[in-house]
Amino acid sequence: MRDTLVLNASFEPLSTVTLNRAVVLILQDKAVVEHAHPGLRMRAADLDLPVPRVIRLCRYVRVPFRRRAPWSRRGVLVRDRHRCAYCGRRATTVDHVVPRSQGGADSWLNTVASCALDNHRKADRTPEQAGMPLLREPFEPTPADAMLLTLGREDLEALPDWLAQPAA
Numbered sequence: 001m002r003d004t005l006v007l008n009a010s011f012e013p014l015s016t017v018t019l020n021r022a023v024v025l026i027l028q029d030k031a032v033v034e035h036a037h038p039g040l041r042m043r044a045a046d047l048d049l050p051v052p053r054v055i056r057l058c059r060y061v062r063v064p065f066r067r068r069a070p071w072s073r074r075g076v077l078v079r080d081r082h083r084c085a086y087c088g089r090r091a092t093t094v095d096h097v098v099p100r101s102q103g104g105a106d107s108w109l110n111t112v113a114s115c116a117l118d119n120h121r122k123a124d125r126t127p128e129q130a131g132m133p134l135l136r137e138p139f140e141p142t143p144a145d146a147m148l149l150t151l152g153r154e155d156l157e158a159l160p161d162w163l164a165q166p167a168a
């Protein structure tokens with residue numbers, strides 16, 4: 001079962017929780033459902049609830065520090081909107097700008113979405129060495145955007161319009 005996205009009272013994405021945890025927060029009146037799976041309901045003895053995709057805390061939670069966005073391949077593909085950084089066509093792979101064989105890291109600033117053809121063509125070379133300039137520079141998403149990036153693509157596309165989409 002997919003996790004539920006938790007928004008702060010200020011509507012800023014805060015974290016994800018399990019569906020069970022989300023339901024507990026709702027039943028304790030600590031959160032409200034902002035967006036639910038269409039047509040799905042949870043029914044138990046005295047419970048009839050929409051299945052929440054996004055809940056919002058009723059009280060504002062102060063976040064003590066800015067978390068760094070955890071890097072992930074899926075996050076890079078979503079950040080780059082599945083567009084190849086070299087040709088702009090549909091990307092299904094993640095390319096290391098500076099190859100790992102040359103010390104390149106698994107990081108937001110060193111990885112871009114790439115089509116399989118360009119990834120293969122670039123091989124273990126930098127864009128300069130391969131003569132393949134980047135169409136855009138990779139960037140580090142904000143922690144709030146990164147929270148959205150942890151959702152599956154399907155869930156991401158189902159999010160309501162008012163919830164900010166990750167910048168691209």
Ligand SMILES: [Zn+2]
Pocket residue numbers: 084085086087088089114115116117118119
């Ligand atoms: Zn390409």
